[in-house]
Amino acid sequence: MRQHMCLLAATAALPFLVQPGWANMVYVSNEKGNSVTVVDSKTMEVVKTIDVGQRPRGITISPDGKTVYVCASDDDTVEMIDTASGEVVGSLPSGPDPELFVLSPDGKRLYIANEDDNLVTVIDLESKSVLAEIPVGVEPEGMGVSPDGKTIVNTSETTNMAHFIDASTHEITDNVLVDSRPRFAEFKPDGSEVWVSAEIGGTVSVIDNKTRAITKKITFEIQGLRAEQIQPVGVAITSDGKKAYVALGPANRVAVVNTETYEVEKYILVGQRVWQLGFTPDGKSVISTNGLSNDITFIDTQTDEPIKSVTVGQLPWGVTVAPN
């Protein structure tokens, strides 16, 4: 805490500027630290720590880069951080225990998974009001949205399903059974597939967005590690759709998957309990949050080698990077 205070004091004296084009701010939610750490993507150094509500987990940024949204799970709210001032400026009604959310591509709506109440809450960001509450399976967590904004996918961890929701009617259209404890849903940039990770099942299911059927199940194998230690959580797919990165939790590694062959091409050792992933806007780096080692790792997407690990707050959970 003292360290945080020093950082705050140091940064307060400096003008807090985001210069587009050469550096982007990386925002990391620290689940146990009740804070968001801001890291400069170019220098890969911490520039600021922002105190937020209790148990911050899901984190995302508006397309214009002006607002960061953070789920303060234990405060039953979503907080908004103004990126210019680096301060919490307001909150949104989120429903109880928001864990993870996704922003519609136009930045107008927020789709939130309410873990304790088996609901997905739809928030209109302009009016800051709840548009709909959609009952889903037990312990909703992963949230994905198709690039055209028409389809939302929610995963429920105890029901073990990916629920496909029509974004215009807010009705569930399909339920796809996946493996145990699905944590995350990520659309391919062309919208053709949804990748759903299953933490306890140890797999990633690839679901065809047209037929809503599983077309491929990706499994992971790491020499010297027991199968139970490999627990896929976060998934990130490159903007050209060619490579997918999968965070493998207590396996302490990020898997690199070829999206054409669905083969794992590499395992990158990062930090302990790798949770979520985020790209820099230029696509040159992917950043992993390593919960138990209290750091994030920058990975070079050309070489798929880790470049640097940066200590953030306690139990880093989610990550989002400001757009250019």
Add this chain to the structure above:
Amino acid sequence: MSRRCLITLWAPLFLITRHSCDGGGDYGLNMTSTVPNTLTFLFGFFLLFVNASQPLAQEANNNAAAKPVKEIRIGYLRAYEPQLALSVLDIPPRDEGVAGADVAIKDNNTTGKFLGQQFLLETRETKFDEDVVPAFKEMVAKGSRLILTDISAKQLLSVADLAKESGVLLFNVGATDDALREEECRSNIFHTAPTRSMLADGLAQYLVWKQWRKWVLLYGSHERDKLYAEAIRRAAARFGATIVEEREYEDRGTARRTDSGVVLVQQQMPVFTQNLPEHEVVIVADESEVFGSYVPYRTWTPRPVAGTSGLVASSWHPASEQWGGVQIQNRFAKTTGRRMLSKDMQAWTAVRIIGEAATRSQSAEPKDMETYIKSDQFSIAAFKGQKLSFRNWNWQLRQPILVGDGHSVVSTSPQAGFLHQTSELDTLGVDRPESKCQLN
């Protein structure tokens, strides 16, 4: 989901709309419609658009509503009598176990609404030494063919073969007796309760990992205390600890709580633990709650206490928050108004196993569920950091064992370094090569 079957929603339209449904062959009607198919189809849609009210249309949109709801009855047979404990905090709640099953039924129904499955729980109570056969037969007559049991080993064996004849699957959520998984094992009993040997091994691994290898064993005079003591002896031999001395505490019926406070047993403890050889830990085997809770802080020499009091091994802990545990703990506390205990978790897991089997096999038939649970595909997530599965030689659920005191979780076994060729969870309890179980 573009397929929409309106039959179940709109009975008068049955004949005309049937053609717009696919897979409708199992409705048992011999279709002899004289209207051409396309016309039928259009007419059906016309009527739908004209007449369907908003909620009806919404219901038709939901693919679950299009499926007939299948009921899955789960029975819960339990022996219950108010029990005494040395500490008022240890008196079992009235709904211990049943509450866990209730929460899992809700979880299953949330999932079931997407698949047209509805789960119901029917609980029957008997006394500790009562004949459970009549209650069991009644439950079966009422349609329960999946039954959770929280009864003694003897009671369970009295209905095991009867269950098999009636095609009933049993889920033992209460009895920790190793014998039920060994010489008395059955192919139609799944055990979500851990065995005494699994609990003792979980505790022993932790103590050995701590390098506390010299133990004194204090055990009670009732049968279950002696069975727990036996599991401790086995664990010591297995993991390289030494029991330097054993003492039996005889129950003379004067213990437990009284209005004046139980000073007698407490006062006996220092003397009872006097003149022991050098030791590092005192292990207590007192499932009957006669003296065990009075051992900590009252030993002659200052030593940590473990076993059935002090540091206790269990399948769950009310303070476990790791691996998504916060979610089930919150859900349980919200529903029941109390914290979740081991037996609640054992019952929750059993009902979730049934739910998972119903989901994956897309069936409400116990036979289909049994096939799925016994297949290699089966696994269940139960907030213990890894998937749980059944040992296929005796249908015991393999699971991590939590080691904790009254306040918090101290550690989770298997401990690092206890290796196994197939699953490290099989370092806990009787392993396949040693098993006496012969399933038929």
